[in-house]
Amino acid sequence: xxxxxxxxxxxxSSYENAPTRSVSVHGEKFAYRELGPEDGVPLILxxxxxxxxxxxxxxxxxxLAARRRIIAFDNRGVGGSSGSTPDxxxxxxxxxxxxxxxxxxxxxxxxxxxxxxxxAQVIVAQEPHLVRKVILAGTGPAGGPGIDKVPALSIQAxxxxxxxxxxxxxxxxxxxxxxxxxxGRAFLERLKERTHNRDKDISLPSFRAQxxxxxxxxxQVPSDLSGIRQPVLVANGENDRMVPSQNTRxxxxxxxxxxxxxxxxxxxxxxxxxxxxxxxPRALEFLES
Amino acid sequence: xxxxxxxxxxxxSSYENAPTRSVSVHGEKFAYRELGPEDGVPLILxxxxxxxxxxxxxxxxxxLAARRRIIAFDNRGVGGSSGSTPDxxxxxxxxxxxxxxxxxxxxxxxxxxxxxxxxAQVIVAQEPHLVRKVILAGTGPAGGPGIDKVPALSIQAxxxxxxxxxxxxxxxxxxxxxxxxxxGRAFLERLKERTHNRDKDISLPSFRAQxxxxxxxxxQVPSDLSGIRQPVLVANGENDRMVPSQNTRxxxxxxxxxxxxxxxxxxxxxxxxxxxxxxxPRALEFLES
Numbered sequence: 001x002x003x004x005x006x007x008x009x010x011x012x013s014s015y016e017n018a019p020t021r022s023v024s025v026h027g028e029k030f031a032y033r034e035l036g037p038e039d040g041v042p043l044i045l046x047x048x049x050x051x052x053x054x055x056x057x058x059x060x061x062x063x064l065a066a067r068r069r070i071i072a073f074d075n076r077g078v079g080g081s082s083g084s085t086p087d088x089x090x091x092x093x094x095x096x097x098x099x100x101x102x103x104x105x106x107x108x109x110x111x112x113x114x115x116x117x118x119x120a121q122v123i124v125a126q127e128p129h130l131v132r133k134v135i136l137a138g139t140g141p142a143g144g145p146g147i148d149k150v151p152a153l154s155i156q157a158x159x160x161x162x163x164x165x166x167x168x169x170x171x172x173x174x175x176x177x178x179x180x181x182x183x184g185r186a187f188l189e190r191l192k193e194r195t196h197n198r199d200k201d202i203s204l205p206s207f208r209a210q211x212x213x214x215x216x217x218x219x220q221v222p223s224d225l226s227g228i229r230q231p232v233l234v235a236n237g238e239n240d241r242m243v244p245s246q247n248t249r250x251x252x253x254x255x256x257x258x259x260x261x262x263x264x265x266x267x268x269x270x271x272x273x274x275x276x277x278x279x280x281p282r283a284l285e286f287l288e289s
Numbered sequence: 290x291x292x293x294x295x296x297x298x299x300x301x302s303s304y305e306n307a308p309t310r311s312v313s314v315h316g317e318k319f320a321y322r323e324l325g326p327e328d329g330v331p332l333i334l335x336x337x338x339x340x341x342x343x344x345x346x347x348x349x350x351x352x353l354a355a356r357r358r359i360i361a362f363d364n365r366g367v368g369g370s371s372g373s374t375p376d377x378x379x380x381x382x383x384x385x386x387x388x389x390x391x392x393x394x395x396x397x398x399x400x401x402x403x404x405x406x407x408x409a410q411v412i413v414a415q416e417p418h419l420v421r422k423v424i425l426a427g428t429g430p431a432g433g434p435g436i437d438k439v440p441a442l443s444i445q446a447x448x449x450x451x452x453x454x455x456x457x458x459x460x461x462x463x464x465x466x467x468x469x470x471x472x473g474r475a476f477l478e479r480l481k482e483r484t485h486n487r488d489k490d491i492s493l494p495s496f497r498a499q500x501x502x503x504x505x506x507x508x509q510v511p512s513d514l515s516g517i518r519q520p521v522l523v524a525n526g527e528n529d530r531m532v533p534s535q536n537t538r539x540x541x542x543x544x545x546x547x548x549x550x551x552x553x554x555x556x557x558x559x560x561x562x563x564x565x566x567x568x569x570p571r572a573l574e575f576l577e578s
Contacts, residue, residue: 050452155448156493158447158448158451158452159444159447159448159451159493159496160492160493161451162447162448162450162451162457163339163447163490163491163492163493163496164490165490168451201452201453201454202452203449203452204445204448204449204452207448207452
């Protein structure tokens with residue numbers, strides 16, 4: 001059981017209305033949003049490449065917040081967080097730990113999506129006493145196949161998206177099928193539900209620093225995951241073209257207490273958003289078991 | 290005096306309503322729009338990097354079409370034109386000549402903007418008898434200073450624009466001043482005036498081919514412009530950060546019959562759009578003198 005040293009935040013009914021707060025970490029301001037019950041082990045959300053607070057699907061956050069205390073935050077130098085964005089996953093993990101401790105927590109659950117999942121793996125390996133349970137989605141281990149291609153793929157999709165005035169997440173997070181594309185457009189609409197106090201978009205230098213960090217992670221020597229004793233729930237779509245789905249299976253197999261959610265059919269990197277109806281109860285069950 | 294071999298097109302009152310036609314050139318379909326009086330030497334518009342038919346400012350086209358026959362077209366493999374986009378300016382110039390001849394013209398005026406200005410320079414050098422007068426805007430000679438940086442600058446601005454959901458043309462075509470940015474937003478709104486039968490956006494492979502062509506042009510040995518006998522009107526903003534304005538002055542100085550429009554103050558690469566009120570009468574005067 002963990003409780004913050006700071007004064008408790010008033011509980012908020014939905015992510016759409018959650019105020020954006022900040023906490024000082026070594027002189028830098030870290031932006032975050034909090035909602036859900038005020039007690040219990042908080043679930044810290046670790047976002048994907050280029051993501052800010054507004055990139056979390058409100059259905060997923062609200063679904064989890066119905067029963068868990070949820071805290072989403074911006075990485076250093078991204079969105080509402082000040083400072084300059086580091087270009088290694090290790091450094092992002094150190095930031096996340098400092099942020100968690102700055103809020104006064106000594107035990108948390110982690111939910112890392114894509115790059116956030118890389119960060120979560122480093123946190124749990126380096127600060128095992130801080131972490132109770134982990135959820136990894138659309139992610140892979142250091143050195144996992146195809147991860148070093150994420151930067152080139154992301155730049156390509158971003159340029160293409162700019163030329164065709166389409167959000168690159170449609171092609172990066174969803175499959176080409178009509179169903180998945182429809183789900184993608186619905187997801188993009190949900191991301192717009194919050195209309196006030198939206199977060200700042202990522203800057204180009206921060207985006208580049210993250211791309212560099214991801215490339216290094218993809219080229220890193222595979223780490224030994226056998227020392228991770230926490231329960232880890234691993235989820236993804238079966239057709240992830242960013243962090244190939246094979247990485248998800250590989251994580252589940254190599255983590256001693258890894259638990260694989262059957263890969264979502266006709267879904268990609270954004271599988272947990274596309275299939276939020278299935279993912280949310282499964283994640284809650286995992287966190288509460 | 291030139292007249293098309295094909296049946297004359299019905300005259301159209303505005304670029305917004307100009308039908309998109311096509312003509313076959315060596316088995317490829319070239320998309321174009323035509324408006325203005327049906328007689329007189331037609332003015333062929335040569336568009337900028339990534340541009341399609343919908344990238345011409347309707348105020349400029351309509352202004353010129355009030356007195357001149359105007360024909361805008363899509364380069365090979367771009368927008369509504371089929372085929373694959375060449376990666377040299379020389380090859381684009383060959384395409385343009387084939388397109389002009391396919392429409393049955395044996396004498397035209399050229400109006401090239403940025404990359405379109407590179408193409409116009411090659412056409413006039415290689416097909417001097419085809420060209421009567423030339424207008425060059427926001428462009429420069431082969432090997433001109435800074436032109437080889439256009440691809441990197443364009444990619445950077447496009448990525449930044451995608452991350453911040455802002456049209457990259459705002460930063461590439463206009464200065465940072467409040468006035469120029471306001472003019473930029475007004476220009477972007479004008480580009481949306483046409484709501485039906487809009488052109489297809491450029492594809493990523495075609496964009497890349499054009500970037501390659503521009504980089505080669507920027508690194509080319511300067512060509513001898515002293516053989517160009519046509520009158521050439523040269524215009525630009527005084528703060529062009531894409532094709533630095535020095536190139537505009539240089540063109541006017543090196544072209545035997547070059548005529549420099551005083552550079553538009555507090556305007557950039559899109560100076561002729563920002564200052565369309567001044568540019569249009571100046572261009573008409575030049576074409577009709």
